[in-house]
Amino acid sequence: MSQGFLEPFNAKAMSFADVARTFVPSTKFALLAGPWNSVLVGPRGGGKTTLLKMLSAEGQAAWSGPQADEVKSTLGYTGVYVPSDIAWGTMLESLQRSGQNEQVGILFSEAAFVTHVLLAVANGIERHVRLNPVRRGNDIVDGELRPTQTELEVAIKSIAALWRLKPISLSPASLVEALRLRLLDIKSQAHLCASLGPEVVGETAVRSCDYLGLDMLEATSQGLQTFDALYCRSDHRWCLLLDEFEVAPMHLQQMVLASMRASGGQKLLLKVALAPCGPEVLYQRDVAAPSQLNDVRQVELWYADKAEASEFCKNVFLSRSQSYIGLSGETPNNVFGTSAYPVVDEGEEAEQLGLFAGATRAAAKQIKHHFVSLAEKDASFVRFLERKGIDLTRELGMQPSDLNGNTLRKVAPLVAFRSAYRGRSEGRKRGVKPFNATYAGWESLSAISEGNPRWLIGLITRILSHADPGQLPVPVPRQTEGVLWNCQRYSEMLQSLASEQFHSIKTSASVFQVLEKIGDYFHDRLVTADFVEDPPLSFIVDNDVDDDVENALRIATNHGAIVCFESAATVGGYRSLRGKRFRLTYLLAPIFKLPMRKSKPVSLSAILNPPPVERKSEAKVVESPPEQSGAWKQDGLF
Structure with a gap:
């Protein structure tokens, strides 16, 4: 069997020197590194092993990056890496x-x-x-x-x-x-x-x-x-760096976490890496759990908002670009260009404003075309325009000073997306390929990676390994092929997930089928339902959701397939997902044909059990998966 191209980037299989050579510190590393007890919570491939190896004595000795001396002078302990x-x-x-x-x-x-x-x-x-x-x-x-x-x-x-x-x-x-x-x-x-x-x-x-x-x-x-x-x-102090500790039996997890209550001011510090959703029985026995306020700092390796991850992604790219001919010194925007549509999280008005302010005449014309095209086939969009007093025969100004500028700017990406997928008949969809322009450009690649270093390296590697270094930015088709290839591999991995983890997270529901229902619901609300400014693209796990589905989502969380908006209140991750708000990872956006934005939430039970009238309006088009280049897998990525 041939090796997946990203397996060498799995820190577990790499030497301390190799990990240190390409290490890029992040804000998460700073939160983890100090002389205190820590619980490092993150999905598979999120970088837990890399961070712990870099806190070890061997990792510190091999590290010679820009921030190395500063970190070494303030660490205050000798790190001992303990693999699972x-x-x-x-x-x-x-x-x-x-x-x-x-x-x-x-x-x-x-x-x-x-x-x-x-x-x-x-x-x-x-x-x-x-x-x-x-x-x-x-x-x-x-x-x-x-x-x-x-x-x-x-x-x-x-x-x-x-x-x-x-x-x-x-x-x-x-x-x-x-x-x-x-x-x-x-x-x-x-x-x-x-x-x-x-x-x-x-x-x-x-x-x-x-x-x-x-x-x-x-x-x-x-x-x-x-x-x-x-x-x-x-x-002098020492620190045990316990990696992948979710695989340890429950009594060992309880023993180590309870030890954190007593070890803070003593000879030995503890830093423990865990999956976001461990066994539900973790605290069901008579064991005193550590407190995030007094005993331990919990560091979570995911980003509900993309802005926090953007600088880290840029530095990861720069650390890798030197290995590609002709890319040394190039910025990621020079290599991949700027995304055609903004990847907007809530509260990022300034970013969206800047994008449209700098739009070329051709881009402005394309935006106008999407509005006109959608109005020709969507009566609900026409009603929306009439309610807002928007006249498509005039120029669409999208600055705050323009008439309806804020509204137009907010809905422009949604209009383009809806127009690409909506058919001429009411409530129908077109059997078209994914709206590729959404998934190309540096901002999109950064968002799709979710700040997960292994995912980002996989995207960059796939795209650049087949690109012409003399043609920058890399053409959109080349980028989207690389994105879709990675997304398809990730989707296949999710489809093959076991229905049990840690002997207590058990489900009879297919993990991927639950995710598929969520993704299809969001796509249908975006494309076939009546047009609204803010269609739901996130969900809340409400009390009407059964345990099977919740456990399927716990497994999905451990593999990074859904991202929680709230931090875990319990040391060691989420005891329950009830009441928590999630979105699908942007790595699944091309699979389910979704834009990359959070938008308002809807209850999960409404997604899984829609009323009959809504179910009747759905019209799903089954498409062939994107062409797969090469027969080898990249199992090390996921």
Whole structure:
């Protein structure tokens, strides 16, 4: 099977040096990086792994970007990256299936997790000693009196005792090796318990493993206190960077989040990456959850408004453009041009005003054409024009000082979109290709990416890999082919999603079919229903929506398919989607033929269960998907 072109950009598979080489810091990074406990919440591909790797000691050492020195001088801790391991969960499941007591399974999976953490810490200790070797005699190195070999061995012996290890020698490397052997032993013992059953080896195995029950926070903190005392820096802090922690069993998530209540002012900080919608049972047990006000800062890797992501997207492009012939030093607007229609969020009047103020005569003529064309086939639009006193025989001025200028400017993109899809017969649609002009130009590409670095890189890579560097801006057809290719791959991924996540988010509803109903509803309201200035393009999950649909949307949220307008009030993400307002990701806009704007909301139950008269007016045209260039997939993107 050939490799998807974006798989190399998945930070999980990249070295720390490679991640640092192309790293672009964002406002989210600044919120995450400080000396405090953090929960990093974001959809798949949102950049969680990149941010955590860049906070590690290895990532910081490899980073030489413009802001690197400033961040390094203020970080105040040594970051230890801890990747996730699905064995934490599968070990527990296999023991439970074999009939073992649940607590036995919890002990073994917790021991595997603690050992992974200690192994990452031991690697950090070994790295520090390698970079700061012990002294010989009374030599002072770089102004510091470093420990002697004897003092190092005493500290290693003490740490080994704290961690219940028996290393073959008193060196950091032996700590690492002993922990690797322990991981093998844990998996071996768990497999034995699962294979032979509880009557044969259950209690005996538990008694023989003296490391079972070792407390992660206490064992790590005590070991690091011993090590830092060796280097006369007892006030130094460390930070565990726990990646993809949503795959950890529930008891581990509860244990770590509860630890945040106690770790803020101590030796050890915690930064944990989670999906936006974790298991609903996360706080249903008697566990004290941390507070966003007092214990932890929650950083969410999505943007309800595009303006916050625009500068980040620009910097991502500039960091990549140097690898393309002829593009070094070019701005994204030079390369992709300006979008033909504004990507307007609520409250962005100034941006929309500027777009129409700078419109060329040809563009102004095209806008007028859309108004006239729609009036010829849409009686409801004619009634709207009459109510507003808009005369299409006159020039359409769109400045605030012009008659109806604000109204015309607001509806112009909607008029163009509706005109492109509406048929001559009342309530019918045309079987046309997507309104491609909407999805080309830098502003559109930036919005479609949602500030998700992997999505943006995928769009840029696909477009530029087939573009002529001597022809700038890249032609609209070339851009739209690249956009539609990426959007189609994303749509296919959503169609193949499993109906269960984390053993508690279960649904009998198809995730993509729920999204499809929402997208089709918005398109129909925009094209076939009576014309209005502000058609709904966002939705609220109301109480009439059943649990199956809500769980389908929770899975969709974890994959970035819908974007929530409100921040999660609960540490660790959304406990419930009820009452929350969402929009479809702009990456699905070309699939469902939608403009990229938020607009007013409608209740989700009204979308899924429209009244009969509305259902009757719908007329759906099924079109062939855009042509797919190449047979290979880009699984690493999503």
